[in-house]
Amino acid sequence: MSSSRKPNIVVLGTGGTIAGHGASTVNTAAYACSVRPIEQILIEIPAIALIANVKTEQVLQMGSENFGSAQLLMLRKRIAALLQDDEVDGVVVTHGTDTLDETAYFLHLTLNSVKPVVIVGAMRPPTALSADGPLNLYNAMVLAASPESQAKGILVVANDEIHSARDVVKSSTFKLEAFASPYGPLGYVVEGRPSFYRLPARRHTVNSIWSGSEIHQLPEVGIVYAHGGVSPAAIAAMARSGVSAIIYAATGSGNVAADMVDALRQARAEGIHIVRASRTGSGIVMRNGAQPDDRYDWLAVDDQVPHKARILLMLALTRYTATRELQDVFQAY
Numbered sequence: 466m467s468s469s470r471k472p473n474i475v476v477l478g479t480g481g482t483i484a485g486h487g488a489s490t491v492n493t494a495a496y497a498c499s500v501r502p503i504e505q506i507l508i509e510i511p512a513i514a515l516i517a518n519v520k521t522e523q524v525l526q527m528g529s530e531n532f533g534s535a536q537l538l539m540l541r542k543r544i545a546a547l548l549q550d551d552e553v554d555g556v557v558v559t560h561g562t563d564t565l566d567e568t569a570y571f572l573h574l575t576l577n578s579v580k581p582v583v584i585v586g587a588m589r590p591p592t593a594l595s596a597d598g599p600l601n602l603y604n605a606m607v608l609a610a611s612p613e614s615q616a617k618g619i620l621v622v623a624n625d626e627i628h629s630a631r632d633v634v635k636s637s638t639f640k641l642e643a644f645a646s647p648y649g650p651l652g653y654v655v656e657g658r659p660s661f662y663r664l665p666a667r668r669h670t671v672n673s674i675w676s677g678s679e680i681h682q683l684p685e686v687g688i689v690y691a692h693g694g695v696s697p698a699a700i701a702a703m704a705r706s707g708v709s710a711i712i713y714a715a716t717g718s719g720n721v722a723a724d725m726v727d728a729l730r731q732a733r734a735e736g737i738h739i740v741r742a743s744r745t746g747s748g749i750v751m752r753n754g755a756q757p758d759d760r761y762d763w764l765a766v767d768d769q770v771p772h773k774a775r776i777l778l779m780l781a782l783t784r785y786t787a788t789r790e791l792q793d794v795f796q797a798y
């Protein structure tokens with residue numbers, strides 16, 4: 466992109482609170498989601514026209530709690546096509562915040578471009594007092610228009626912070642500071658200027674094994690959440706549902722209650738991969754740490770939270786079936 470022209474950015478609208486509408490300015494929890502068209506959202510932020518030439522596409526209009534594999538694959542396909550176009554310098558996706566971290570991670574692992582792709586949402590609808598969507602979206606446009614954002618993987622911007630799609634997790638139901646990364650943000654956007662302080666260390670986009678692949682379908686992977694008194698019946702029911710793998714969101718560092726071990730080993734004997742993760746939200750689950758994974762032929766998640774480990778594992782299972790190869794994926798991405 467030459468510095469003498471404004472970059473061309475395509476904004477894909479998918480719905481969420483950023484496209485919401487409340488009956489009054491104090492409605493920050495009870496309001497309609499996914500109603501305002503992306504074109505209208507952008508018209509209300511005139512500062513964006515000063516930094517980029519913008520095209521919009523309303524690709525979905527739904528709460529992200531409804532997103533499944535079909536929506537992820539559709540978004541990947543559309544964004545990949547846009548990134549291949551020499552006239553497109555970057556892509557922004559407006560998204561409900563609930564599963565924004567999952568979509569961002571999926572795109573981080575599957576898009577084959579160094580061009581900026583930024584996923585953005587809002588915690589308050591545009592009609593609310595102190596709505597966060599307009600500044601979040603402006604910051605997303607700044608990032609997508611900036612050559613500094615190139616080759617850093619998919620970025621999530623919220624509350625002035627730039628997060629790597631790999632690390633970011635939605636971690637509050639209502640605060641504007643809802644997005645957090647265990648290692649901190651990559652940087653900030655302040656007054657229309659991005660500042661980066663660190664880079665993602667794990668493989669992504671052009672260095673990911675899935676970025677060059679056609680993916681038409683993803684296998685089913687389920688998550689079972691541990692708690693005091695958790696019943697082995699939860700594992701048996703999940704196994705019967707036809708999943709290829711179960712991620713067990715275990716307690717602490719990946720501890721498994723004694724009567725759950727048999728149920729998980731039984732599921733493994735039936736050909737279902739078992740992954741030990743943690744419900745704590747951060748930290749490492751170490752292979753052969755709290756449980757003998759080699760002996761049981763189980764996997765350990767490394768540092769990923771269960772719902773994002775699920776995204777990685779669905780992709781891993783499109784290529785590999787051997788435990789060793791699947792474990793390598795958790796250590797590399």
Ligand code: GLU
Nearest residue numbers: 481482528529561562563
């Ligand atoms: N239903 C919304 C979603 O799409 C609510 C969350 C939000 O956008 O903040 O995820």
